[in-house]
Amino acid sequence: MKMRGARILLEALRCENVKHVFGYPGGAVLHIYDELRLSGEDLGISHYLVRHEQAALFAAAGYAQATGQTGVALVTSGPGGTNAVTGIANAFMDSLPLVVFTGQVPTHLIGNDAFQEADLTGITRSCTKHNYLVKRVEDLATTIKEAFHVASTGRPGPVLVDLPKDMTAQMCEFSYPETIQMRSYDPPHFAPQKQIKRAVEAMISAERPVLYIGGGAIAANAHEEVRHLAERLNLPTTCTLMGLGAFPASHPLSLGMLGMHGGYWTNMAVDNCDLLISIGARFDDRVTGKLTEFAVGAKFIHVDIDPSCVGKNVRADYPVIGDAKAVCRQMLTEIDEQTSSGSRIQSREHWHSQIADWKRQHPFWFKEEGDIIKPQYVINELRRITNGKAIVSSDVGQHQMWTAQLYSFEEPRQWLNSGGLGAMGYGFPAAMGAATAFPDQLVVAVVGDGGFQMSLNELATIKQYNIPVKILLINNGYLGMVRQWQEQFYEHRYSQSDMEVAPDFIKLAEAYGVPAVRATKSSEVTKVLEEALSRPGPVLIEMKVAREENVFPIVPAGAALKDMILA
């Protein structure tokens, strides 16, 4: 049956099992929005009207992080697309599967500087995994199939499909390809056996190994395999910011997060190990600190699905190219093989007790000060009240680091944040996306007053759809992380980091019809949190916290891990 392009798009979304679309209409996508109105419900597609295109992308990203499914956003041409760019770049840096549909001016107007025209495939070329401009309606269905395939396989990433307005108006026969063959795209799965064998030999014989888990392990759904691997070989295990939850924080082998704001014991373990086994992590500068002094005595096993990550920042003594889940399984089999032929797994008691000593010497700490609310205390209470079971989304800054340090994530996909790009304004809309997928779970957006003011327009969205996001606003009246760096590295010269004027957030939320509560004293925190978190529907919880609290430990930018500042 012939149908117009807009209908083909929606039919294709149904074939891809897409239930939630985050978007914002405009001239170039009116056919699509018309079709949504006509048949969206029948096709099982719910559209959420955000209040800014960036939030559509962040919501789709939060959805993708929380579910592992491909997130979908739909925005119009020109400004709709350019507003979406930060969200696309975020998904690119954090390897999140997104398919982004942008409107475009009709094909005959492309290149004419038409109204609301922007070269979106050009603009997004360096921040998408791939992008498409559909020029024939006959190619529409196949392009969408390819877009979802590329976005969700291999190292996931955002794919943009630019849709000229006439492509959504023209009629065409709809048939959706069941499979797709791409000669130029064939991501690796199993790693070559030789690589596995060499890596496992090193893992068995290492005296001071550390397992270093990144977001790639979550993308590959490899958390169980990772845990088996750690337990089988008795490996102290650390997670990156993006990897938190891939290994249970309460596990005896867990070292928590490493890097710039990682634990002292974690960074010391990494610094002193003789074998660092990286799975789905990329030796980012926030993890390694000064590269030339990073784990100088260690050999590196680098497991990654993306060969360009291997050997990029550190030399890989044992490169292993493959999917994290597949590789872990191969490794477990190989371990059985090697141990049955006589290799003995070491107990490494000395190494474990050394790490425990480091942990005893300098655990995470903060100072209570009378009735002033300490942000760390708020996070601790949040963890206690929610039993560590909430889906927690965070914005970018100090509160993000405190949450990462203290919430103790036990499960993958429980922790959403903007790691690579560090995009302020992510936390709240991302939580919104996650909550649409899991309306019955507790979803908390931990945000600072800076980032929240970049995204608070979405209060209208959560009100409109009654999305039950609990916004936990850690308000210190500063751009806290900027202020901390200005204090520590610029001799207290606070330049443009004091948010002197801010709205009354309670009144603001209420103006949107979202209930809001506030605590200004430490003694109020528990009660306010308990009551607010147990309310149905959306709520804003403001914590007026100590203004000049710092995140510790901190590895100053460009310094070696061992030179971290503890207090």
Add this chain to the structure above:
Amino acid sequence: MRHTISLLVENEYGMLTRVAGLFSARGYQIDSLCVAPTFEDGISRMTLTTHGNDHVIRQIIQQSRKLVKVIEVWDMTASPHVEREMVMLTVSAKMGDQRQEVLSLVEIFRAKVVDVSEDSFILEMTGNREKITAFIDILRPIGIQDMVRTGTVALTRVAAVKARQIQIEEEGEEFSELTLNEKV
């Protein structure tokens, strides 16, 4: 070190900017670039020359390979291959000695005269980079009025590739790309 890199790509809209954009975004240099369709429908070959240490070249290869519509990438420099460039020059050739001198250089360098006017020739020559540079240098004192030079194109020697294939099969080197430029 200078490297010649060959990319087999799906010939679709924007392919050149994808490759060029990757280079500029990651701070790699393109010294020369040639793109043209192959004998296979819809497939083009890009040959580019670049320079950098082993680490940079390996990143270039891996990053280019990651582009979704890139089919394969080879560092031609790593195995025996043939490289050619082409140059066309408009050279002063006034009646008399100068004309004779140019013609004898054409002979020596196995170039061709492809256009003749009263006081100039257009010359065409193919060869490797060094030969072309030498030809230009020797014509310079005579008077080069205009010049255009292609980038490098390159093909691997088939016999050498087969030998390498056999070597890989025998030695079981499954991920040769990674170790290609690595000191073992």
